[in-house]
Amino acid sequence: MNVKVVDVAVVGGGPAGSSAAREASERGLSVLLFDHSIAHPRRKACGGGLPVKGIEWMDAPEEAIEGHMTSISFTYKNTKLKVPVNKGKLIRRDDWDFYLYNRAKEAGAGHIAERVKSLENSSGNWVINDKYKAKYIIGADGVNGFTRRHFMEKISREHLFAAAGYYLSIKPIENEVEFILGALPGKEGYLWVFPKSDHYNIGYCYNAGTPGMKEALHKLMDERWPGEFIENGKWKLAENGEIVNCKQFGSAIPSYNDPELFDEPVSGSNWVLCGDAAGHVNPIHGEGLNHATLGGRLAAKAISKGDPTLFEKYWRSHYSRDMYRAAKTKHRIYRSVFMKLGFALGRTPALFGMLAELTRGEYEGKATSAFWFKLPMAVLQAMFFMKHKELKNTT
Template structure:
């Protein structure tokens, strides 16, 4: 019998398994995809590093910058400086592998099998994979935006609460500045995030119904600014983008199950930051399980970072209007002088 089954070995699942193992609770992670490069910017903000200091010390190759450039809706280039703090940019192939190893080295187990179904039976969970069936006492859904565990508990994250991203991994931009170009008409942005060995260039739109033409918009931007970029691969991906706080009021944990990370919809709707919330969720879910009260998670996440997501869901409605976004960019410039380590980005 498995003590805690975790479906999904992204940052949420592996860090949860690690935190459980630290408390002598044995967890089994199911994930068939590793090693893999997840479509992602890979940006880890100073706030994430402040809340989870181990992120600063991860001994894998990554890119570090203390500045990021914003291109405003009226085309102004604004530099946001973080002073002594750094923005870190990781390849998700390396970051996720590192987090899995952290968990496995602490005695968690990784089973490289895809979960096809989960079912509650007599107070236990049946986990059916492509190879066999397992029984678990507690189930943690860390299986991303299209979570099977979420579908089997509270129902899927609706289309309205998902955004769409398109992009490339390219070579040749590793020395370039980290850059974000805001797009008020798409309510999203284009990013250029150099990493150690390649660069993530993408475009994101929090509203799937507005995502028509994203590829063309990104290709034009690359052609204008980085004609020398050399494509390695291209991708398209969904991202949670919760539109109303009603969605966040749905319980994310029951007597023997918890949803965390993207499966919980915990991504900042304005900037798309999700790695921080995935890791915090992993830690909080482990705390709830160790306290023998999975439902405690419903309270813990709201107390820890709920205010930030609730506020940004409300802000999202007006921040992507052209003049407001221009003012927001001015504010970013101003905040760069007054409080380098406390950016709105994080």
């Protein structure tokens, strides 16, 4: 039986895959998007915050937005740095993913509701599941998905974050996104609290295998919303006995501890990986939505030029610097001594403004050189317990 050969088969319908399928279609390529369940929206292990940096080009419709961040705070022990923001969006991942998928379909991509279980190269074309054919493959099926395992080695456990948490059905009182550091002293990772329209998205993100992750999260829950689990998916509040939904989620996230892993090509003559499949997630905090969305588009651009390996040039020019820097400094960032020093200096008038601009994605210039220039003044201010005016009423 003769089967039509499409230009591109995209494996995975998340932000990376749908963005790639849409971009390829808009560039005039014929596209098949393989995902067994994207037509039935499902929730993901994700805080659901669109990063402030790059938000202008991250397509998010109003129907997928559950709120707008008013602030982002970082807490270490008794010190809290709260940064006002005005651009950050809080999305519902299932709605946003479904929207991106529909945009890909509207652009002309076809959808195959199947898992990709086999890939064979025959006469210069890829044969998918023994019945579909494509000239090029874009792998966007997540960390250690089929395409990652087919084209490259699996990402080992030592280079993964474990991310898990709950959707707690309690209405938030303000839209402050929180990152709690030091909940597990000496361990690399954090707890998060993301307020949504009618619930909290709370979770942990630590190196895979770190002991005590779930216990640390449960301790935070009991401090904020005292109660107990009474059955799977239910939380009973101690104050009034109210029972609220508390649905669990979880997944693995790439988090390279060695910057040399980013040297390895994630493309070949007729294939390219993007998003989590490529390992393109910030190793320090696990944020990857912007890299997934942009990476998918860049992968499609490379294929439209007839050379998937151009993706190496594209992604490196856009976001490799952040990746390498994060992988190099991850182990130092989470050390207790660095946390204490960082929070002491970060609250000073000399450095808080820069920290706020970096958090909001507004800082222009070379942050490293600016930091060293401001550091002597920050040290002097820290010695006299001076705080930035926006932190006067915080601990």
